[in-house]
Amino acid sequence: METLSLLAGGFAVALTPLNIALLLLGCFSGTLIGALPGLGPVNGVAILIPLTFAFGFDATSSLILLSSVYFGAMYGGRISSILLNIPGDEPAVMTTLDGYPMAQRGRAADALAISGVASFFGATVAVIGLTLFAPALARAAIHFGPSDYFALYVLAFITIGGISGVDPRKTLVSALLGLMIATVGLDPISGIPRYTFENYHIYDGVDPIVALVGLFALSEILMLLEKAAIDRAKPIGLDSWLPDVRTIWTTRWAILRGSIVGFVAGVLPGAGASLGSVMAYSMEKQTSDKDGTFGKGDPRGVAAPEAGNNAASGGALIPMLSLGVPGSGTTAVMLAMLISLNVQPGPLLFERQPDLVWGLVASLYMANVALLFLNLPMIGLFSRLMLVPTWALMPIVAAVSFVGVFSISNSGFDLQLMIAFGVLGYLLRKLEVSLVPLVLGLLLGGDMERNLRRAMSISDGDWSVLIASPISITLYILTTAFLGLSIWLARRDHKRTQIRNFEG
Amino acid sequence: MKIFTTTSTTLAAALGAAVSFGAPASATECIAPSAPGGGWDFTCRTIGRILTELDLVDGNVQVTNMPGGVGAVTFAMVATERPADEDLIVATSTVGITQIAQGRYPAPVDTMRYLAMLGADVGVIAVDDDSPIESLEQLTEMLAVDPGSLVTAGSSGAGGWDHIRLLMVAREGGLDSLGDVRWVQFDGGTDAVTQMMGGQIDVVSTDLGEIAGFVESGDIRILAALSDDPIPAFPDIPTAKSQGIDVTGYNWRGLYTGGEVSDEAYDEWVSDLETLYNSEAWQTAAVESGLIPIWRGGAEFSDFVIEEAQAMEEISRDIGVIE
Numbered sequence: 001m002e003t004l005s006l007l008a009g010g011f012a013v014a015l016t017p018l019n020i021a022l023l024l025l026g027c028f029s030g031t032l033i034g035a036l037p038g039l040g041p042v043n044g045v046a047i048l049i050p051l052t053f054a055f056g057f058d059a060t061s062s063l064i065l066l067s068s069v070y071f072g073a074m075y076g077g078r079i080s081s082i083l084l085n086i087p088g089d090e091p092a093v094m095t096t097l098d099g100y101p102m103a104q105r106g107r108a109a110d111a112l113a114i115s116g117v118a119s120f121f122g123a124t125v126a127v128i129g130l131t132l133f134a135p136a137l138a139r140a141a142i143h144f145g146p147s148d149y150f151a152l153y154v155l156a157f158i159t160i161g162g163i164s165g166v167d168p169r170k171t172l173v174s175a176l177l178g179l180m181i182a183t184v185g186l187d188p189i190s191g192i193p194r195y196t197f198e199n200y201h202i203y204d205g206v207d208p209i210v211a212l213v214g215l216f217a218l219s220e221i222l223m224l225l226e227k228a229a230i231d232r233a234k235p236i237g238l239d240s241w242l243p244d245v246r247t248i249w250t251t252r253w254a255i256l257r258g259s260i261v262g263f264v265a266g267v268l269p270g271a272g273a274s275l276g277s278v279m280a281y282s283m284e285k286q287t288s289d290k291d292g293t294f295g296k297g298d299p300r301g302v303a304a305p306e307a308g309n310n311a312a313s314g315g316a317l318i319p320m321l322s323l324g325v326p327g328s329g330t331t332a333v334m335l336a337m338l339i340s341l342n343v344q345p346g347p348l349l350f351e352r353q354p355d356l357v358w359g360l361v362a363s364l365y366m367a368n369v370a371l372l373f374l375n376l377p378m379i380g381l382f383s384r385l386m387l388v389p390t391w392a393l394m395p396i397v398a399a400v401s402f403v404g405v406f407s408i409s410n411s412g413f414d415l416q417l418m419i420a421f422g423v424l425g426y427l428l429r430k431l432e433v434s435l436v437p438l439v440l441g442l443l444l445g446g447d448m449e450r451n452l453r454r455a456m457s458i459s460d461g462d463w464s465v466l467i468a469s470p471i472s473i474t475l476y477i478l479t480t481a482f483l484g485l486s487i488w489l490a491r492r493d494h495k496r497t498q499i500r501n502f503e504g
Numbered sequence: 505m506k507i508f509t510t511t512s513t514t515l516a517a518a519l520g521a522a523v524s525f526g527a528p529a530s531a532t533e534c535i536a537p538s539a540p541g542g543g544w545d546f547t548c549r550t551i552g553r554i555l556t557e558l559d560l561v562d563g564n565v566q567v568t569n570m571p572g573g574v575g576a577v578t579f580a581m582v583a584t585e586r587p588a589d590e591d592l593i594v595a596t597s598t599v600g601i602t603q604i605a606q607g608r609y610p611a612p613v614d615t616m617r618y619l620a621m622l623g624a625d626v627g628v629i630a631v632d633d634d635s636p637i638e639s640l641e642q643l644t645e646m647l648a649v650d651p652g653s654l655v656t657a658g659s660s661g662a663g664g665w666d667h668i669r670l671l672m673v674a675r676e677g678g679l680d681s682l683g684d685v686r687w688v689q690f691d692g693g694t695d696a697v698t699q700m701m702g703g704q705i706d707v708v709s710t711d712l713g714e715i716a717g718f719v720e721s722g723d724i725r726i727l728a729a730l731s732d733d734p735i736p737a738f739p740d741i742p743t744a745k746s747q748g749i750d751v752t753g754y755n756w757r758g759l760y761t762g763g764e765v766s767d768e769a770y771d772e773w774v775s776d777l778e779t780l781y782n783s784e785a786w787q788t789a790a791v792e793s794g795l796i797p798i799w800r801g802g803a804e805f806s807d808f809v810i811e812e813a814q815a816m817e818e819i820s821r822d823i824g825v826i827e
Contacts, residue, residue: 142698145703269698324715346718
């Protein structure tokens with residue numbers, strides 16, 4: 001009850017005309033920023049921070065603006081994943097797997113609507129979780145030690161194997177490439193440069209966004225160039241500009257499962273939205289991919305990761321607010337902003353500045369609703385993008401990619417690196433190697449390595465520390481069960497195909 | 505303020521519009537050798553703003569973010585392309601000096617002229633509130649007797665500043681084999697503190713600013729502040745010096761300029777920065793972001809930087825981070 005009255009107080013803070021205007025502005029520009037390749041929530045928040053200072057907003061208003069940009073960008077990330085096969089930001093990588101095939105089959109509107117509703121649901125679950133359990137969850141999350149994180153990443157990597165089916169060996173190669181790229185840069189533990197060839201530009205490692213834009217956007221342009229040289233590609237037809245409500249309803253369990261998985265991943269400090277969407281997608285695939293439709297445009301394959309990544313980004317606010325530990329890149333930027341507004345996130349924030357916390361929570365509820373209503377009518381508009389001929393669209397994609405990447409670091413070297421990744425992505429696609437495991441290896445590999453080495457430093461090199469806690473043991477049991485299940489499923493499918501071939 | 509961040513270019517780029525920058529042009533430039541949002545970025549943006557407010561420069565100070573190699577990209581650029589540029593200042597801190605001391609920059613520390621430090625975050629040694637360790641003396645004794653008995657952690661890697669200043673304390677307390685202390689790197693001070701509260705590690709050495717919330721809430725206990733005088737906001741925390749361990753461990757924020765800048769220009773910068781340091785604007789801005797205003801400027805500061813780099817190099821060698 002106390003929570004409810006605090007929340008009501010929060011709504012009173014959030015429902016001023018200024019704050020509502022900021023909320024709408026944030027949602028809209030966030031969606032736009034999220035949809036542009038290369039520009040994700042981190043840039044979105046960073047771009048608007050100077051505005052909050054320029055207008056002299058108080059901490060609550062600033063936070064409302066930035067959180068709505070944050071949520072907006074998470075919504076927007078899916079748009080280019082679905083329409084162009086180019087993830088708008090890191091967590092949207094998983095959405096390309098089924099979203100783009102759906103769009104190619106003329107169901108772009110459905111995919112956009114499903115992902116919109118799934119995002120709404122995931123984010124709402126997270127905000128409700130934040131309302132009810134924030135301090136308690138934060139207290140629980142501190143018991144997750146390095147070896148437990150490592151077990152979590154092992155689980156994530158094992159399930160990647162099942163993500164992009166074609167040939168497990170190619171998936172493995174791709175994931176290993178990603179892991180290798182993740183080791184480039186200063187060794188986090190000893191500070192010694194690894195694979196940098198005396199080039200200071202890669203001392204900080206390869207920025208995942210640079211790799212992502214190169215691998216997906218530039219390779220897509222190269223693929224289209226090649227196709228256009230051979231035969232003029234026909235524009236993809238659209239079945240309908242309006243989404244089909246029944247299709248959305250069929251994904252309801254996928255959305256629910258994705259939301260819960262994503263929320264849990266978000267609450268863990270340092271795990272974040274990328275892990276949330278990966279886990280949500282692979283869990284969903286394991287549970288409901290009975291007919292092998294995942295990866296070919298299954299609506300549930302769009303719903304689960306979108307619910308997952310939005311739930312995770314909401315969940316990530318819990319460790320940020322109550323512990324001061326950012327759960328994702330974006331919350332790290334928000335944290336820095338809070339500190340500069342003289343707000344000290346941490347165990348006392350909820351007691352000392354309840355107005356700020358509950359105003360934020362209330363504004364998140366409002367941002368969710370605003371985003372849903374903002375996004376659904378725009379589906380018609382966005383799906384018409386599919387009708388833009390590629391000769392007009394691709395130069396724009398190229399321009400946005402270059403500008404987006406350059407704006408992160410003002411570095412010409414990053415542009416060269418992006419082009420190199422574009423060529424790598426093109427070659428891998430010609431070899432029919434999926435790019436998704438590579439990106440996941442790059443995104444999650446660094447944290448996985450750091451946690452393994454932290455566990456090793458703690459135990460002074462004794463490997464048994466990895467299975468010393470109940471949390472890690474549970475995670476390994478889950479991993480083994482997953483592995484067993486997928487082998488069993490693969491065998492069964494194999495047998496079925498054999499029988500079918502035999503009968504046929 | 506820390507992240508007044510993005511340059512106008514980002515804004516223009518992101519909105520896909522050609523926004524022309526309205527700010528009056530100025531020759532003065534401050535390079536933050538990091539992405540927007542970190543301590544160096546804060547140094548440039550705050551100092552840049554106050555320099556303009558106090559009319560110490562013409563127009564606005566242009567802040568450029570040039571991340572890469574923990575400052576090495578910027579250091580190399582200034583050394584080769586702009587060693588005599590009198591309008592250029594670059595943010596640095598203890599973190600940058602540690603990198604130089606360990607040979608991770610393309611040139612030695614005296615390649616640049618160090619102008620001043622204007623504030624510092626104070627290093628602290630902390631334990632969990634229900635830890636059996638009650639005093640710094642008890643901690644140093646335990647480490648001296650059995651260096652591997654405790655798991656220590658902080659926000660830097662092995663050989664980073666958090667690690668080195670803990671070892672300086674331990675060495676002063678009688679430990680010889682510095683390399684035997686178990687050290688765990690985390691991505692930030694709060695990460696390390698929450699892991700300590702979760703029981704994964706025993707001792708944290710890091711800056712006070714980031715973890716102050718946990719001190720106020722009573723979740724952790726500070727054994728010692730590595731400063732000359734007690735910290736104004738926490739007068740009850742004893743300094744290491746008052747407990748017989750003569751070690752200070754500031755994470756100072758300061759500026760350097762090119763190595764071939766003339767003496768007149770150098771002196772003018774130092775006196776401008778001293779005016780800035782004494783302004784109310786800086787004193788407020790520094791305290792708000794968790795820093796303690798501390799002044800060292802000109803030759804005194806240069807000597808201090810070079811001495812600190814030597815001390816770091818020595819310890820790094822002792823623990824085998826460099827050869």
